[in-house]
Amino acid sequence: MTASQAGVPEVPVDLDRLGVDTTRPHPARRYDYLLGGKDNFAADRASADELALTFPHIRTAARENRRFLIRAVRWLARAGVRQFLDVGTGYPTAPNVHEAAHAINPDSRVLYVDNDPVVVAHARALLTSPQPDAIGYLQADLRNPATILNSAQAHATLDFHQPIGLLLVAVLHFLDDTDHPYQVVNTLIERLPPGSYLALSHVTFDPLPDDTTRNLTALARPTARHGTFRARTRDEIAQFVSGLDLIDPGLVSVVDWHPDENPKPEAPAEQAAFDAAVARLP
Numbered sequence: 001m002t003a004s005q006a007g008v009p010e011v012p013v014d015l016d017r018l019g020v021d022t023t024r025p026h027p028a029r030r031y032d033y034l035l036g037g038k039d040n041f042a043a044d045r046a047s048a049d050e051l052a053l054t055f056p057h058i059r060t061a062a063r064e065n066r067r068f069l070i071r072a073v074r075w076l077a078r079a080g081v082r083q084f085l086d087v088g089t090g091y092p093t094a095p096n097v098h099e100a101a102h103a104i105n106p107d108s109r110v111l112y113v114d115n116d117p118v119v120v121a122h123a124r125a126l127l128t129s130p131q132p133d134a135i136g137y138l139q140a141d142l143r144n145p146a147t148i149l150n151s152a153q154a155h156a157t158l159d160f161h162q163p164i165g166l167l168l169v170a171v172l173h174f175l176d177d178t179d180h181p182y183q184v185v186n187t188l189i190e191r192l193p194p195g196s197y198l199a200l201s202h203v204t205f206d207p208l209p210d211d212t213t214r215n216l217t218a219l220a221r222p223t224a225r226h227g228t229f230r231a232r233t234r235d236e237i238a239q240f241v242s243g244l245d246l247i248d249p250g251l252v253s254v255v256d257w258h259p260d261e262n263p264k265p266e267a268p269a270e271q272a273a274f275d276a277a278v279a280r281l282p
Contacts, residue, residue: 034062057271068254077104088171163195244279
């Protein structure tokens with residue numbers, strides 16, 4: 001559930017001061033709406049509802065992606081990872097990454113990164129930890145990984161001499177090919193210390209009927225005003241983890257990644273439409 005669902009007080013945000021255009025949908029706010037949250041605007045809801053007309057399982061896909069994220073964080077925490085870099089985090093949603101990690105390693109540290117200033121404002125107000133500096137927040141864009149890696153906040157929150165769990169969950173499909181997504185991921189990976197991990201999920205149309213794929217592809221065009229979106233095939237997604245050591249069961253649907261762990265998946269792959277993997281850096 002999202003923070004607003006969990007009974008957390010709403011955070012007053014000066015949208016004009018932040019320069020937020022509420023007339024255009026934003027992935028984080030649309031995702032919040034799909035998960036049942038209230039931190040979204042009419043444009044976000046309209047965009048999600050139009051997408052749902054073509055892919056009625058879109059809310060199921062959002063929930064299954066979130067379940068994968070928590071399973072992956074818990075797996076990484078049990079593997080000894082005590083630091084997480086969550087890029088494209090979206091609005092606070094219970095359980096949050098730090099809550100999942102702290103349940104296993106209470107000394108875990110998390111840096112949340114998003115390009116939406118409203119997301120960062122909400123996160124700073126709602127996400128707290130008993131340990132000072134254990135949770136950091138950074139407004140930055142995945143398209144410019146150097147801004148993230150070189151930021152004072154990153155180095156205040158994370159120790160780049162110890163393993164880090166890099167979380168790129170439901171964010172890479174918002175980078176078009178012209179954004180050089182593989183180069184972006186490689187730049188992040190190259191700066192992580194040995195023994196770090198990459199956990200990612202990515203929308204794929206592979207399990208969908210041809211007519212659904214055609215219609216969703218049309219909705220991803222700039223003239224459709226849903227924002228940049230680039231679904232990729234499993235082979236294309238595999239390139240993001242090329243050269244890394246894949247953790248069993250490898251690159252699979254989000255519902256097939258450690259499905260016996262909690263929170264367990266509740267839908268088939270064709271409804272989830274996400275592929276996912278966790279890989280260890282050599």
